[in-house]
Amino acid sequence: MIDKNAFLGKRVLVTGATGFIGGRLTERLALEYGAHVKAFVTNFANAARISRFAIEMVQGTVTSRSDVLRAAEGCDIIFHCAYGNRGTDEERRQVNVGGTQNILDAALQVRASRMVHVSTMIVYGTAIDGDLDESMPLCYSGASYADTKIDAEKLIFNYGKTKGLPVTIIQPTAVYGPFAPSWTVNVIEKMKRHRLILVNGGNGLANPVYIDDLIDAMLLASYEEKAVGEAFLISGGERITWHDLYKRYEAMIGEPSTVNMSIDQVKAHYKSSLKAEFFLTEFFSIMRDQPMIRRRLLKTFPLATIKKISEPILKKYRNSSGKKNSSPVLAKLDKTESVEKPIQVLNPLMLEFFSVKTNVKIDKARQLLKYSPRFDFKTGMNITEKWARWANMVNYDL
Amino acid sequence: MNKLKLGIFGCGKVTESLHLPVALQSNAFEVTCLVDTHFSRAEKLAQQYGISSVSNDYHKILNEVDAVILATPNHLHAPMTIDLLQRGVHVLVEKPMALVSSDCEKMVLAAKHSNCVLAVGLVRRFYAVSQFVKKIIDNRLLGDICDFDFQEGSIFSWKVTSDFMFRKEAGGGVLADTGIHTLDLLLWWLGDVNDVRYFDDFAGGVEADCRISLKLKNGASGIVELSRLRNMRNTYIITGERGTLEVGNRFNAEISLHLKGHAQVLKGSILTHGQPDRSMHEVFDKQLNDFAIAIKNGTQPFVSGDEGQRAVKLIDDCRSVRESLIYPWSVPVDHPEVCQ
Numbered sequence: 001m002i003d004k005n006a007f008l009g010k011r012v013l014v015t016g017a018t019g020f021i022g023g024r025l026t027e028r029l030a031l032e033y034g035a036h037v038k039a040f041v042t043n044f045a046n047a048a049r050i051s052r053f054a055i056e057m058v059q060g061t062v063t064s065r066s067d068v069l070r071a072a073e074g075c076d077i078i079f080h081c082a083y084g085n086r087g088t089d090e091e092r093r094q095v096n097v098g099g100t101q102n103i104l105d106a107a108l109q110v111r112a113s114r115m116v117h118v119s120t121m122i123v124y125g126t127a128i129d130g131d132l133d134e135s136m137p138l139c140y141s142g143a144s145y146a147d148t149k150i151d152a153e154k155l156i157f158n159y160g161k162t163k164g165l166p167v168t169i170i171q172p173t174a175v176y177g178p179f180a181p182s183w184t185v186n187v188i189e190k191m192k193r194h195r196l197i198l199v200n201g202g203n204g205l206a207n208p209v210y211i212d213d214l215i216d217a218m219l220l221a222s223y224e225e226k227a228v229g230e231a232f233l234i235s236g237g238e239r240i241t242w243h244d245l246y247k248r249y250e251a252m253i254g255e256p257s258t259v260n261m262s263i264d265q266v267k268a269h270y271k272s273s274l275k276a277e278f279f280l281t282e283f284f285s286i287m288r289d290q291p292m293i294r295r296r297l298l299k300t301f302p303l304a305t306i307k308k309i310s311e312p313i314l315k316k317y318r319n320s321s322g323k324k325n326s327s328p329v330l331a332k333l334d335k336t337e338s339v340e341k342p343i344q345v346l347n348p349l350m351l352e353f354f355s356v357k358t359n360v361k362i363d364k365a366r367q368l369l370k371y372s373p374r375f376d377f378k379t380g381m382n383i384t385e386k387w388a389r390w391a392n393m394v395n396y397d398l
Numbered sequence: 399m400n401k402l403k404l405g406i407f408g409c410g411k412v413t414e415s416l417h418l419p420v421a422l423q424s425n426a427f428e429v430t431c432l433v434d435t436h437f438s439r440a441e442k443l444a445q446q447y448g449i450s451s452v453s454n455d456y457h458k459i460l461n462e463v464d465a466v467i468l469a470t471p472n473h474l475h476a477p478m479t480i481d482l483l484q485r486g487v488h489v490l491v492e493k494p495m496a497l498v499s500s501d502c503e504k505m506v507l508a509a510k511h512s513n514c515v516l517a518v519g520l521v522r523r524f525y526a527v528s529q530f531v532k533k534i535i536d537n538r539l540l541g542d543i544c545d546f547d548f549q550e551g552s553i554f555s556w557k558v559t560s561d562f563m564f565r566k567e568a569g570g571g572v573l574a575d576t577g578i579h580t581l582d583l584l585l586w587w588l589g590d591v592n593d594v595r596y597f598d599d600f601a602g603g604v605e606a607d608c609r610i611s612l613k614l615k616n617g618a619s620g621i622v623e624l625s626r627l628r629n630m631r632n633t634y635i636i637t638g639e640r641g642t643l644e645v646g647n648r649f650n651a652e653i654s655l656h657l658k659g660h661a662q663v664l665k666g667s668i669l670t671h672g673q674p675d676r677s678m679h680e681v682f683d684k685q686l687n688d689f690a691i692a693i694k695n696g697t698q699p700f701v702s703g704d705e706g707q708r709a710v711k712l713i714d715d716c717r718s719v720r721e722s723l724i725y726p727w728s729v730p731v732d733h734p735e736v737c738q
Contacts (some may be wrong), residue, residue, distance in 0.1 A: 027728065030601070030602065031601060031728070041561070044563070044699070045554065045555050045556055046551075046554075046555075047554075047561065048554035048564070048606050048626035048627060049606060049627060050603075051561075051563075051564035051603045051604050051606060051626075052571065052600055052601045052602070052603045052604060052605055052606045053598050053601050053602050053603045054601070054602025055603065057561045059561070059562070067613075093510065177727070178727040240579055352606050376568055383726060383727045384727075386726050386727065387725075387726075387727045389629070390628065390725075391628040391629070392628055392629055392630060392631070
């Protein structure tokens with residue numbers, strides 16, 4: 001259990017506060033724990049979700065030392081959830097490693113009682129078949145996200161040791177729940193247009209964790225004495241396969257949205273899909289179904305030009321396609337026959353990730369953090385479904 | 399005839415992309431000055447378009463204007479409008495005309511006393527589509543209106559440069575920001591409200607999602623849902639005794655009309671002289687032109703202060719009966735009902 005008074009009136013800095021994890025952390029700190037949250041915001045366009053709380057928003061970027069220091073001023077606890085998810089590899093590195101350095105310096109300067117850093121289980125690589133715990137070596141993979149997270153972790157522990165800054169690292173697994181981009185929103189959005197591949201029938205382990213369990217772990221990590229200088233893997237603690245996870249989303253969508261494939265079949269399917277035709281279809285379907293991406297893409301110069309020329313054609317295309325989320329009035333009237341959805345193309349680089357049976361152990365978190373997941377898969381998914389219906393991601397009148 | 403001297407106060411995005419370019423093309427107005435408390439912003443636009451007078455204090459240039467487009471931050475609309483009207487300056491004020499309806503009343507009174515024009519920039523009323531819907535309903539093509547279902551919202555992604563949109567000075571959250579348009583069209587099309595229930599997700603900041611349940615004086619009832627957190631249907635559905643009309647809320651949206659008891663649906667865009675609304679520039683031009691005609695003829699503009707006040711009043715009423723929206727995924731999890 002989390003100490004109800006641990007955050008009362010405390011000044012808490014949250015970086016990445018407009019994101020999924022930082023956003024929910026901000027929400028719970030403000031609503032449940034009466035903390036004085038300083039939300040570090042890089043882009044106010046993403047701030048609508050946290051704007052409904054009585055919090056302080058501080059604009060800046062983690063790559064600016066002065067921005068970070070200004071934000072950290074007077075803060076007792078610092079949660080570092082920001083990471084680089086755009087730009088070149090070098091730009092991401094600057095955010096993930098350089099930004100972390102700035103946070104550490106600021107935490108030391110303001111004498112923060114704890115700096116909690118959100119990392120990822122991917123720092124151990126994606127090839128572990130069997131039990132995974134924190135004693136496993138960190139494993140560089142060549143992928144920018146994972147590698148920069150490893151470098152950030154090394155930096156943090158080294159800094160903690162040499163400068164005496166109390167630091168704790170949290171390594172979440174596949175985080176799902178309301179607003180979760182990777183393991184909720186993207187899966188549902190993809191499933192609406194495609195059948196997703198269950199590699200080897202989906203018998204690999206997904207290790208999902210419901211967002212609020214992760215937040216619990218982060219909150220515990222910010223004051224438990226035994227957490228200082230430690231890293232903790234955080235999962236939901238159940239043996240859940242990709243089959244379990246995808247089938248649950250498929251049930252929300254209410255139509256066949258998965259397909260079983262062997263590794264060889266995935267590779268063959270990938271090969272056959274490498275045709276221009278496929279990319280065009282894919283492009284149009286993204287342009288049609290993803291308004292956020294569409295708007296962003298259409299602002300780039302080449303596409304703005306193409307848009308001018310192709311507007312009439314696109315319009316025709318839009319009109320002719322039976323749009324899923326169209327109005328209930330029309331949906332009732334022009335029910336088109338359902339056509340089997342195309343199979344999603346899975347890059348063979350992802351095969352290992354989806355086929356291994358990594359069993360993430362959370363014994364260390366249970367022991368030192370007193371972490372105990374409160375949401376079993378069934379409960380977490382039921383809440384997630386309620387949210388997805390509210391968010392109009394799946395049909396609300398089903 | 400001499401052109402009217404026009405000042406544009408507030409040089410934010412809407413001025414830069416719409417008010418100013420449109421006014422520069424106007425036959426009725428000559429843009430004589432730009433005002434912004436950020437002097438450099440006004441100066442940059444003035445240089446770009448060759449406007450001679452720039453100021454960060456509008457009091458200094460009052461002798462240079464007959465009329466003003468007021469596009470300052472929302473909380474300044476009321477005091478500046480009243481001041482300008484009292485000094486004999488005609489005002490086209492951006493929406494919302496004020497943050498509370500008591501201020502609207504003062505603005506309307508000020509316009510009456512000064513014999514100046516007060517027009518409100520509820521630009522969606524100038525869309526050909528909006529006017530067509532109004533005609534359909536007024537001509538009773540749907541018969542008596544029974545119910546309605548208005549949804550507007552998408553995951554917020556405006557390129558805002560500050561947290562202003564999320565501060566209370568902006569007048570609140572999605573209810574004031576998006577709702578001013580949605581509710582204005584609803585009131586204009588369907589008439590005044592008898593009873594309101596209002597729910598939002600305010601938790602100390604500004605609301606990001608809300609639900610309004612309305613009963614109208616004409617007996618119709620329905621729901622308005624507004625959101626910055628989710629992608630909504632983004633259409634207005636109006637059902638009368640003879641059929642259902644659905645209209646999108648985007649620019650140049652299509653209309654669909656379904657007659658009761660028939661399988662067929664009429665669906666398409668609204669044309670004026672064979673043309674759809676071509677651009678927001680064109681619509682803003684209509685609005686500015688209407689403002690000019692009202693000044694010249696001493697008549698009421700298409701969207702007067704009295705009209706502009708209606709949605710502000712409804713927003714006031716919503717706030718006064720506010721109830722909380724409870725999100726099952728947001729509340730502390732000790733609540734057992736969540737976990738079913």
